[in-house]
Amino acid sequence: MLHSMARVNQLLDHEEYISHMEKIDMLEKERLFCKHGFEHGLNVARIAYSYLLENGETLLHKESVYAAALLHDIGRWIEYGTGEDHAEASARLALPLLEECGFLWDEIQVILKGIREHRRHHEDHLTLLGTALALADDWARDCRHCSGQDLCHKYHEAMNRVMY
Ligand SMILES: [Fe+2]
Ligand SMILES: [Fe+2]
Known part of the structure; x- marks a missing residue:
């Protein structure tokens, strides 16, 4: 079954979404560790959604899972500037963006x-979506081929994790 992703596509074309992502890309240009651009969001979306499907969880709509994953780090540029937790900044x-792209209040x-x-x-x-995002956020990283392995405090834990 194909789900409509119209509102997610609208989100990706939204000028504010694009502007947040541009700020992150710029600030992470020299970053040795994992970056938080569009590709990271999309990886988290795909992994979170397949995790939910594999666990028989069908209550969450695909569009909501993708929207959450694509937006979960958009506040990173604020954290780089002020130190505010980016999870909070991203939600704010x-x-x-979600309102303008037609997501409903409960979604x-x-x-x-x-x-x-x-x-x-x-x-x-944690909520189901919070759990899926937290797990997918780790699974989305290619630690095996990362050039920052020696300096990353997450590397060893990551290499002992189940693959997803
Ligand atoms: Fe994050
Ligand atoms: Fe992330």
Whole structure:
């Protein structure tokens, strides 16, 4: 079955989304570790969605999963500037974008909660979307071929993880 991704496509074409991503790309140009551009968002979306499907979770719509994943790090550029937790900043920036792209109030609540939770791997009581995003965020990284291995504090943990 093919799902409509019209609102996600609208999001990707939104000038504010593009502007957030451009800021991140610029600030991460010299970054040795994982970057947080469009490709990272898309990888997280695909992995989070396949994780949910594999676990028989069909309550979350594909569009909501993709929207949350594509927006989960858009506040990174704020963290680089002010030190604010980017999960919070991303949720704040995501709200007007989701509204403008036609997401409904209840969908928006689920998406924002997932974005806020995406860094809280080790906490109980995460929402389903928060859990999927947190797991996919790790699985989305190609640690095996990364040139920053020696300096990355996540490398060893990452290499011992199950593949997804
Ligand atoms: Fe993040
Ligand atoms: Fe991420």
